[in-house]
Amino acid sequence: MEGDLAAMGAYIGAGLACIGIGGAGIGVGNVAGNYLAGALRNPSAAPGQTAFLFIGIAFAEALGIFAFLVALLLMFAV
Amino acid sequence: MAEGGIDIRPVDQFIVKPLFGGDVVNWYTPTNVTLWMALTVLAATALMVYGARGRAVIPSRAQSMAELSYSFIYKMVEDVAGRDAIRFFPYIMTIFLFVLFANLLGLIPFAFTTTSHIAVTAVLALTVFISVTALGFVLHGAKFLKLFWVDSAPLPLRPILAVIELLSYFVRPVSHSIRLAGALMAGHAVAKVFAGFAAALGAAFFIPVLAVTALYALELLVAVIQAYVFTILSCIYLKDALHPAH
Numbered sequence: 676m677e678g679d680l681a682a683m684g685a686y687i688g689a690g691l692a693c694i695g696i697g698g699a700g701i702g703v704g705n706v707a708g709n710y711l712a713g714a715l716r717n718p719s720a721a722p723g724q725t726a727f728l729f730i731g732i733a734f735a736e737a738l739g740i741f742a743f744l745v746a747l748l749l750m751f752a753v
Numbered sequence: 754m755a756e757g758g759i760d761i762r763p764v765d766q767f768i769v770k771p772l773f774g775g776d777v778v779n780w781y782t783p784t785n786v787t788l789w790m791a792l793t794v795l796a797a798t799a800l801m802v803y804g805a806r807g808r809a810v811i812p813s814r815a816q817s818m819a820e821l822s823y824s825f826i827y828k829m830v831e832d833v834a835g836r837d838a839i840r841f842f843p844y845i846m847t848i849f850l851f852v853l854f855a856n857l858l859g860l861i862p863f864a865f866t867t868t869s870h871i872a873v874t875a876v877l878a879l880t881v882f883i884s885v886t887a888l889g890f891v892l893h894g895a896k897f898l899k900l901f902w903v904d905s906a907p908l909p910l911r912p913i914l915a916v917i918e919l920l921s922y923f924v925r926p927v928s929h930s931i932r933l934a935g936a937l938m939a940g941h942a943v944a945k946v947f948a949g950f951a952a953a954l955g956a957a958f959f960i961p962v963l964a965v966t967a968l969y970a971l972e973l974l975v976a977v978i979q980a981y982v983f984t985i986l987s988c989i990y991l992k993d994a995l996h997p998a999h
Binding site: 726729730732733736737740741743744747751 | 829
């Protein structure tokens with residue numbers, strides 16, 4: 676493997692960018708877990724709140740996808 | 754990257770190619786994107802036109818799918834954006850059907866996922882962004898700017914909040930489009946990587962194949978949820994334009 680230093684930096688950076696996906700995992704887990712906790716306390720109110728569940732998950736997930744995008748940019752665009 | 758005999762190119766599936774040979778892509782060249790977008794429109798039209806053709810009291814399977822999606826989006830617009838947003842229901846329904854069918858058609862093996870391209874989703878998101886902003890100014894004039902001026906906050910905080918609100922308003926089309934494209938691109942790339950493992954493992958190919966099967970089920974879920982999320986966010990932005998005061 677004789678690749679140059681810049682390519683090595685890009686690969687390491689892409690790997691580091693994937694740490695951000697863990698943050699999205701925490702966020703999505705938080706939203707879903709709290710939804711489930713609330714839904715088990717008051718099951719009759721749960722169906723009306725699924726829209727907020729998905730909105731919350733979408734906002735949390737978007738940041739993880741940004742991290743993934745940075746990794747992709749480093750791998751294929753830099 | 755081709756060390757050890759594994760040669761996986763997970764992003765090659767997203768290359769835009771002309772349909773009838775050649776390498777040059779002009780704006781009028783029919784490409785695989787053109788083909789799959791046309792198929793998307795065809796599939797959505799087929800569901801609604803063919804499905805609603807009988808108007809039977811006891812619906813057929815196609816008709817009940819058409820009715821289900823119609824009433825689902827109708828209720829979403831009503832719940833999220835309010836009753837006066839119903840006149841924009843055709844637009845929201847179009848967005849939903851287009852994104853849903855583009856996502857689902859992209860799951861067919863060897864198909865091209867049009868919504869995995871930021872160029873495609875950015876146009877969808879920018880259309881929503883620009884039309885919603887224009888609508889807000891047309892309906893409310895300068896009062897639309899109250900969206901950025903949070904009346905319920907203490908006075909010294911309001912300018913800072915206005916800057917934050919303004920920034921987050923302009924980031925909306927970015928996150929709106931990248932969420933859809935990123936989720937689909939990531940899913941398809943992961944499926945391709947696992948499929949590459951299956952080719953490289955030889956006799957033990959069934960382990961990655963099982964993983965790909967599970968992933969495929971997850972991707973089916975993601976395709977529907979991302980279409981749902983894209984639509985519901987459009988509804989939220991629409992609500993902000995109709996009722997800018999907090």
